[in-house]
Each structure stands twice: as structure tokens, then as C-alpha cells.
Amino acid sequence: MDGVPAVRRRRLGEELRRLRDLAGLTSGEAAGHAGWHQSKVSRIETGRSTVTAQDVTLLLDLYGVRDRALRDLLATLAGRGSSRGWWHDFRDVLPVEYRDFISLETGATRARSLENSVVPGLLQTPQYARALTRDVMPQLDEPAVAALVDVRTARQAVLRQDPPLELWAVLDEAVLRRGVGGSEVMDDQLRRLQEAAELPHVHVQVLPFSAGGHMGVTNSFVIFSFPRIADLDVVVVDHLTSSLYVDRKEDVAAYTAAFTRSRTRALPREESAAKIAEIRLQLPAGRRT
Template identity: 80%
Template sequence: MERVPAVRRRRLGEELRRLRDLTGLTSEEAARLAGWHQSKVSRIETGRSSVRPEDVQVLLDVYAVHDRDLRDLLATLAGRGYQRGWWHDFRDVLPTEYRDFITLETGACRARSMENSVVPGLLQTPAYARALTRDVMPHLSAREVDALVDVRIARQAVLRQDRPLELWAVLDESVLRRWVGGPEVMAEQLLRLREAMELPQVRLQVLPFTAGGHQGVTNSFVIFSFPRIADLDVVVVDHLTSSLYVDRKEDIAAYGAAFARLSGRALHREDSAEMINRIHKELS
């Protein structure tokens, strides 16, 4: 069984505990009705151990939860589809952290992204993604680069599904001016950003150099939100060699406040589009 991100496991446990509390059952009573030992319910609720989707369904039956959307969401948090997801075919080249990130992205309904160096993966062109992958990971073989680019492009399906992911991205101006892959590749990428801005599910703002120093300078980050459960947000912070998953409520609140301040200092949509167009002309 593939590893389920610890942040999702803890969040799942919190939600299952909340549902149990709503029924008025103790953990001992819930375990008895499920045919388990009380320690199993305790481990699930505290996120100390992985939980199978089938076990989640058993608890939801005990708690008389019939809402299909909620049942599907919680089963997804437990890992349903993690092994059978499209990215399973790329497991030999995808680090565990990246697979964790994709499962979060796939299950989310909204993503707020602050990017201070590169275009968000969901908006990258194949040429940009290829050039960036080669530059950042020069040790990879051509086959591995091809696989990672395929994954990057496949991820973008979340913006085109029946219930598309809502993406709100704030890009530092340096993202637009860094010639990843050279001027031709970058010019194509800028056009892709302009096209994405026309999608109702995409909100894109540029944070200009004139805004000065800001909280997004040191690290890029993404805040994932999930349907039906308001306090299920997870923050992913990028570092040079790894990603940090943040799920403490006070930390999530701090990142949410930081994103609000950054978006407030960024250009509005029309001015952001004008800057992208102006930089594109400079590359022509």
C-alpha cells in the first residue's frame, strides 16, 4: 500500500472523530459496532496509522453518514485511487513527496498559489516544463525528463474536469522575466498565461517589483482547500530539496493571511494581463 500523506491522515482522523461526536458515540461504542478493538478507532482518529478506504466506509456506516460526496471525499483522503491513479504508471520516477502532492491537488477544490520563481505547474507549457526540469535536475536521463514532463502536463487535467480546481495564483514579476528555455519558450509560456486568465476557474495576479519586499520572497507555497470540510486546508511550502506539509490550524491561518496580503498588493487582473502582454512584446 502506498504511503498516504501524514497531513491527510491527521485531517481524516479529525473529521471521523467529529462525525463520531455528532452521533454521541464513544470510541469504545464505535469500535464495538464496527467489530474492532477500541485502539484501532483511536489510532485512526489520531492519525497515528494508515487507514484503508474500506475501514472508513465501515465507520461512516456506523455513524449513519449517507452523503455520497462526503463519503467519497473521506475515502479519497484515506487513499482511494492513490494506487490506481494515473500517476501510478510513473511511480519509478516520482518521489513519494511528489505523489503526495498530486493526491492533494487531485482531491482539492481550490488552490491558492504564491510563486516567486517559476510558473505554476498547472499553467506550464510542455516546452517550459521540459526546459525547467532539465535545468533544475541535470542528472536525469532523457527518459526521466520525458516522464516528469508528461506528469506535469497530465496534472493540468484538474483545470478541465467537470468540477475544475479553482486556481488563484499570485506570481512575482521575476517569474515572467526569467527566461526558462530561452526567449521563444518563454514567449509561448506568457501566451499560455494570458489564455489561462480567460478561464473562469483561474485567477492570476502579478506582484510587481515595485511592490518591494514581501512574504513570498523566501519561499513559494500552495494552500489546498477541499470540498465539504472547511478546516481541511493543507499548506505545501517549497524548499530546495523537499517540500514541507503544514496542517496546524494556526499555521494555515498565517499562510492564508499572508496570501491575502500578497494578493492585495498584487496587480488587478487587467493590469496583470497588461504586464504579461508588455513582457511578451519585449521577447518578440
């Protein structure tokens, strides 16, 4: 369990080792062709050493990998994504950990989110995001709040890209009833959830209070899955002041099982949509259109 850079190094190293084996090369042979010492290949494959996108490109050429999507993904894991992505423009207000989180989110093909307190960022309206940011980080001035809201909105492009990110969001009922920003903001937010749930690649399910305790009561988390690479899933667990990145296979399996149990206990898609509509109608006096 480490930060994103360590997670990416290990995952990248595992995949490069697999591709080397498929190419029929030993680590010594690969190092010789690359003009490196054998220890460099070993450190890269075990995640003990940083690796540049240029190093990855050289190894992929040696291994005969021509798949453009796979090459781009591995270059992103090597760090190219975090240095060239749109989020780099917000480096003055975004900590490195958040920029790395966005780079993982952007490279993923599927995200499974279990949320116990707030609407997932990919489904937030700007008004909701602004009210939440002000409440959670009251020390920020208005320009910083506006920048973070812009980032939250820009992240949602992954739901409109081709192909779009597949999002599974299991929301505790408390998420829908917590009055972030007041009734008008919540009315717009719940309507946004209703609209998003109609998209074929967005699956929204509600865990009603009647479901009792569940994993999400103690921890909200998201599981990212990536294309082309087996066992690349990464779990991000939210804490008050930081996030924990989990990539050990047995830990990822435990979170995956917890998400599956929560999804099974949640209301089906149609009943979840009806629950959101019901809660929206129960909002205190406010705009409901």
C-alpha cells in the same frame, strides 16, 4: 508539520471524530459495532494509526454517512487515491512525496499559489516544463525528463474537469522575466498565462517589482482547500530538495494571511493581464504571435 501521509491521517481522524459525534456514538460504541478494540478508533481519530479505505467505509456506514462526494474524499485521504490514480503509472520516476502531492491536488477544490521563481506547474507549457526540468535536474536522461513533463501536463486536467479546480496564482514579476528555455519558449509560456487568465476559474495576478519585499520572496507555497470538510486546508512550502507540508491551524492561518496580503498588493486581474502582455512584447527577438 509533516509529510502528506501524516497530514492526511490527522485530517481524516478529525473528520471521522466529528462524524462519530454527529451520529451520537462514543468511541467505545463505534468500536463495538465495528468489532474493534476501542484503542483502534482512538488511534485513527488522533492520526496515530494508519487506516484503510475499507476501515473508513465501515465507519461511515456506522455513522450513516451517505454523501458520495464526502465518502470518496475520505477514502482518498485514507490512501485509495494515491494507489489508484493515474500518477501510479509513473511510480518509477515519481517519489512517493510527489505522488501524494498530486493526490492532494486532485482532491482539492481550490489552490492558492504564491510563486517567486517559476510558473506554477498547472499553468506550464510542455516546452517550458521540459526546459525547466532539464535545468533543475541535469542528471536525468531524456526518457525520465519526458515522463516528468507528461506528469506535469496530466496534472493540468484538474483545470478542465467538471467542476474545475479554482486556481488563484500570484506571481512575482521575476517569474515572467526569467528566460526559461529562451525567448520562444517564454513567448509561448506567457501567451499560455494570458489564455489561462481568461478562464473564469483561474485568477492570475502579478506582483510587480515596485511592490517591494513580500512573503513569496523567501518561500513559494500553495494552499490546498478541500470540499465538505472544515479546516482541511494544507500548505505545501517548496524547498530546494523537498517540500514541507503544513497543517497546524495557526500555521495555515499565517500562510493564508500572507497570501491574502500578497494578493492585495498584486496588480488587479486586468492590470496583471496587461503586465504579462507588456513583458511579452519586451522579449528579445523571438516569435510573438
